[in-house]
Each structure stands twice: as C-alpha cells, then as structure tokens.
Amino acid sequence: MSRPLILLFLIVTALMPGQTTCQDDDALMISRIHDESLGNGRSWKWLTGLCTRHGGRIAGSHAYLEATDYTAGLLAGIPGVRAYKQDCQADHWIRGDHEEVVIKKSKAGKLKLKALSLGNSVATPPGGVTAEVIEVKSLDEVEKLGREKISGKIVFYNRPMDPTKIRTFSAYGGAADQRVYGPAKAAEYGAVAALVRSMTTQADDFPHTGVTVYKDSLNKIPGIAISTNDADRLSNLLSQGPVHIYCRTNCRQEGKKPAPTVIGEIRGSEFPDEIILVGGHLDSWDVGQGAHDDGAGCIQSAEVLRILTTLGYKPKRTIRCVLFSNEENGLAGGKTYAAESNRKGEFHLAAIESDAGGFSPRGFGFDADTSVFKTYYRNVSKWLPLLESYGLQFETGGGGADIGPLKSQKGLLVGLRPDSQRYFDFHHTANDRIENVNRRELELGAAAMASLVFLIDKYGIK
C-alpha cells in the first residue's frame, strides 16, 4: 500500500471509535512527525544560524561559547523545555595565527602542499623543520624500519582508506590509526615530524584534520595532514628519488578553558527518572563550520524536542537533548556528563546519538550491556514495521563516542545511521559547511530520531 493510502486508511479507521489499534495510532503519529519536520521544520534555519554565525567552534574557543548561548537559546524557546548548561573544562588547542606550511624546495622550484596540523599536535620549532621524507603504509612499518631508518626523518603515512568498503566508516576505521597514533609512533623512533594522508576516499585538495594522541613519556613531534592529491603527488616524487620537505606550524595548547555542555529537558509525566537522551556534539574542528560534524546532530536533537512539543505530545519519561562539548579532541563533555549523571544516580533508559552527518537516514544501530541487550533489541525490533516505509532499518552495534560512557547504566545506546557515502568528503575539513548539507536529508534524520524517541517513551524497552 502506498503511503497516502496507508494514511487514508489510518485516518478513516481513526474516525471509527473502538476500531483503532496501537499500531495505527503509532503510524499516524510517526507520519505527523515526518510531516512536521519536512513541512514546518526548524532544522535548516537553526543549522544555518549555527554554521554561519558560530562555525569553527573548537571547545574552549570564543566561537564555542557563543554556540552554547545560541543553542541554549533555541532550546529555551521551545515551550516546556528547561534549558541549562553543564560546567565542563576542556583543553583548548589552537592552530595559531600564521600559515601552516609544508613545502618541497629544490633547484627545480617550490612545491607547496596543502596542510593542516592534526588536532592536539605540537608545532614545529618557530623556524620550521627540514628533513628527508620516508613514506610508510602503517605503524608496523615504522617499527620494522626501526630507529636507524626513521631517526631524523619526516615520516609520511600514506595508506589510503579502502574505497571498496561499502560503509565509509569501516574504511575510516581501517586507516585512522595513522592519524591518531602515527605521530607518536614516529616520535618513538626518532622522527622529527609526521605527515598523514587525509582520511577520505576522494581525490581532492582538502586536508582533513582530526585528533592525534601522544604518549606522555615520549618526545612529541608535529603531526600534519596533507590532502589526498598532495599525498599522491608526494608519493610520486618519492618514487623518483629522495625528497626533502620543510614544515612550519604554530599550533599550541592553551590549557583548560570553560566549555559547557548544553542541555534542554522535558520532564516526564509518569516516569521522570527514566531519561531518554538525544544528542550530538556541539564542538567542531576550527576549520569549516562543523555542519555535518556535528552541527547536524545537535540541531536534529533540538528539533526532536520541538517536533514532539509542537505536536502536543506529553512524554511519560524525561526527554533530554544533550549537546556535548569537546568530542573532537578530548571527550571532556561526554565523560563529565556521565560522571555527573552517575553521581546523581540517574538512569538513562536510552541514549540516541547523531554524529555521522546530516545525510539521508538509513536506520539505527543498537548497543547495550550484554546482560540487557537481547531483551532491548527484541523489543525495539517490534517497531521496525512502523519505520521501514521511511527507509529505516535496524542493526546491532551502535551508540557513539559521547554516549559511550553511559553504557554502565545498562540502558540502550543508539546511533542514527545516515547514508555514509559523502561523509568523508567533508569530515574535519574547511569544506564542512552548510551548503554541503541537504535540507530534506537533515529533516528526515530529525524525524527518524523523533519517531524512535516517541516509541521508546510510549512503550519503554524492558
């Protein structure tokens, strides 16, 4: 039956007292949620505001603090929502004021590579560093080459993301160790800097930043992302003979800064102590606008509250929109939130995270403590027929970085799963901007989340 026919059927049966079932009511509510999001939604307007006024909002920055005011204001404007901020301190890393330079100088001329320091990286010395480049495909290769080959060099990690993975997050998972742990590994063997091929399957000119992690006991060296096109160019040059590179960066840690998490809450009428969290992370990298990562998830989460309220839905359980701080380079928001929640003895019946971009939603992934997972998953799976006509599927394995620390409360963790094909076109780049978000796709994601929140609230999952 087509969707209009289903609706007609539901409306007709809804007009016949005693003839409706829960499933009919639920289908009608889910249809109304989608109509509201697509027909009268605020997602697009709100995300446009967040991106254009408060882009590049790395935790601890002025832009971040402004974004907390903006989003707290949006939440406070939804009738029945109590908006507040949760104190959080985050390490404030800044890229510095001067241009980041990665350049190959030779008698033949200069070749300038597009470069971005990795998040939390140290800078080069003020005068920069020049050294021979050695290309590797893995951290293991650095170990095998050993100190003799690595010492004094610039290590260039150049293993591409595997384009044949159907889901791009799998390809990312198979390559990101080079960025996260590569500079520390290179430092362990005496390298003076590390270049990392950007995390995308696209051939383009955008360097992708992202966090790198040092071992505290070791000397720290600069980690710098270069674009995939420049990585191919550099690799090609290396195949012709030795290459020396000059790098100069000026990033630094500024110490702990206030970076509050933003919260908006509707108190439940029957079971206020059962919390259904819906959220994303408000911080972004300093480049770009943080449109897909993760402005989209934050705005969708706020929109869930607005949609349910606008439709007159009175939740039985407490529905809490949480816009976490510092996901990108420390996870201070998620850790602080969980610690505070545990301290108060709270229970999150469910936590739904949207942090995979504002693309066409394709379903949800579910996770929970093994002692409860089977029961929860069996119960939520009963709702799948209500959501399939919206192109949504369920799968095991889910959650997200910010809600991960809540797992010990033994509630359900859920990740929204949007189509992943375009995510790494924009992820952690200057190109993660509002014009690369599609309004309808964003709105469908908000509607999918609101539908799941509605079902969890109405029926519970136990």
Next chain:
Amino acid sequence: MSRPLILLFLIVTALMPGQTTCQDDDALMISRIHDESLGNGRSWKWLTGLCTRHGGRIAGSHAYLEATDYTAGLLAGIPGVRAYKQDCQADHWIRGDHEEVVIKKSKAGKLKLKALSLGNSVATPPGGVTAEVIEVKSLDEVEKLGREKISGKIVFYNRPMDPTKIRTFSAYGGAADQRVYGPAKAAEYGAVAALVRSMTTQADDFPHTGVTVYKDSLNKIPGIAISTNDADRLSNLLSQGPVHIYCRTNCRQEGKKPAPTVIGEIRGSEFPDEIILVGGHLDSWDVGQGAHDDGAGCIQSAEVLRILTTLGYKPKRTIRCVLFSNEENGLAGGKTYAAESNRKGEFHLAAIESDAGGFSPRGFGFDADTSVFKTYYRNVSKWLPLLESYGLQFETGGGGADIGPLKSQKGLLVGLRPDSQRYFDFHHTANDRIENVNRRELELGAAAMASLVFLIDKYGIK
C-alpha cells in the same frame, strides 16, 4: 557477521572443494562486482568526460551527436562488446540565441525573474508579450475561472511540490501536471502565456525546465519556468495588487533531426535470444550537463558491461546496454527501439533502467505484465538476501519511461531506485553538473545494477 567476516568465510569455503553452495558463489561474485566498481571503476572518469565535453545534449543537437560518438567509443573499448547505433529521428527543439526575459516593470523599477522556456514550448512574439498575471494552484482552477478571467492574461501556476512526501518523485508526480499540461490548459481559455513554478522543494534561484505538451487543435502559448524563489516573490507581489509582466522568449522547433540511440552488446553463450537490457537516456536538457539526468544512468549501464567483462564473466544471455535518445522531449528513442525490437521478434527477458540520478542506490522496483509478474517477482525476491548488506531493497512498481514500451514483450521491467532526496535540487537545471554527483554513490549504483544483471543472467527469472 560483518562484511569482511562474510568474505573471509566465503573465501575459505571457496577453497574447500565440494563445500560451496550457489549462494556462496553468488555472494562472492557480488562482492567482486562491488570491489571492481569502487576500486577500479570507470564510472566517474566516463561521466566526467560526458558532462564536461558533451553537456547540454538535447536530442538532435550537435552536442547530442558528439555524445553518441563518445559513448559508442567507450562501449566499443570494452572487450567482447559490439557497439552500434540505432537510427532514430527526433524533433529538435532549441531555446534560441537571445536571453529569455520575464520581467515586472513598474514605476518603482524593474524586477527580473530567472526564467527558462519549457521544453517544446513556442516562443513569445519577437517583441515579447505584456499582460496581467493571474495566479492559480491547479488546472482545475483555470477551468473554474473560465475564459472571462483567463483570457488575455498570463497564467501563473504556483502549486508547490509537497515537501512532506518522503519520496520526492511522489511530490513531483503531484505537481508536474502544471508544467506538462498547464500552458495548453491556459491557452484553451485564452491566456497569452503561462509561467510555472519550478519543480523542486528547494527554495532557490534555479528555474527548472522540462517538457510541456500542447493539444494540436489549439493555439499554442509560451510556457516558461521561474525559480521557486521568484515564484514566491511574484506571489507576494500579487497579494498586494495587480501585476503586469513582460515576457520574451525565442525558442523554436527545428524539425526532425537524426538522434541515434547507442547500443553495446555482449552476445549470450547459451540463450542469446533472451536479452537483458540495461540502460538510461543519453539526451539531456540543453541547460546544465545532464549529469544526474541521465548521464549517470548511461555511464552506469556501460560500466555494468565493463565490470562483468573485466571479472571474466561470460553471460549465458545477451546483455545489451542501451543509451536511449530523446527521452526528455518526445521519447522517440524508446519508442523506436521497442518497435524495432518487436519487428525483429526479439524477447527482452529483463530491462533495467537507471533514470533517477546517480545517488546512493536503495534498491530496485519491479514491474511486468500481470500474467507473469507474480512469478517473476517471487523468483527475484529469493536474491534479496544477497543484496541487503549493500543497502538494497526490492519493491513492486518500477521500470521507466524508455523501457516502458517493452512491457508488451512480457519480460521483467526494473527501475534502479537511488535515494531521491537531492534529485530535484538539480533536475532539469543549469545546476545538473558533474560536481553535484558523488563518485562513490555513482559507483555503488553501477555495482547494484551489475549484481542484478549477473543474477538474472545466471538463473533466469521464469
């Protein structure tokens, strides 16, 4: 089981003689098809060539003829493929050399609206036409207003596409009658021209062209698309009082021109008389590059042949890639192809069309003559478990405009179903360009089609 684990399992079992099943072999083949498309695919390179060298290829134009050479060359370059052209004559409509003007003149100044003549429209008189605008929401409204209110006016059709439809093609289907039949209906009641709100749910500045159809017995009046932003602006002006508009267009029919359909064929080894067609339409509108509509479908269809050939697959049945002519403004290619096929007594066991954009594939829609549909659909449905892990679903109702005339051969008609959310951002506009296609999404569509062709070829559907 994750996809890597499935693959490992399949490879291990494939190495154990006598331990494999057909399903295992098929899963492995489908995985190889996807690896080839995503890892070594030609779709992106080929589509880039088609778009950048032979954009705006309306049937009968020089650009169209060049595109037939380009694509026939691509097909001929695939080992084992016989490439040829099928003669076809199409009405060649041209927009004309002068700027198309829709302008509101008043003492307060000029307001210029972004305008595009509808395809197959007549032009205004050379000096243009000025008249009062009357806004309507439907063809019925024109009838109700009658000759008294309509005569001498410019009718402005302004019913938006319904944004709450989950699938944008449903919303298009609910609004496109204004463009297709609106000018003829307005002419019937004495209007001097018709403006049509563009077919998109986006608020933007791109007018969307598309075919309009006249009744031969009636006077023909110009039909002109205006952007949704301009439609809103004009409607707002009309709410304040009468508005007069000046329009001038210079489009015209140039008569029948050669516009061949391009074909590439691999002859089947066992059942050469059972044809599996895979295709799209090579013509596009004159504005833009015809990237999504339907360069993507053409290139994906050619890529199906290349992928299967590259993997060493020898089809039992004849696999024929058909790039139809004149889908946009006459369907001469599809009609000529079916007539010729019927004349030769051919049988198309299946025909798969990709004409819904090069977006992330979400499945296939199936159709056939009622006498055979149930059997076919039951048989193909057995393959769904092989395709679900690629995000593909099956549904009833499918096919497409070009393969529609083949239905009388009582084979299976199939439409590739990509995600539809972004299609009408680009459809029939100057913005339908290669930079708005995502490489991976395009490649996944080609792989989905190749997988289905493989299964139909291997097992049949009867």
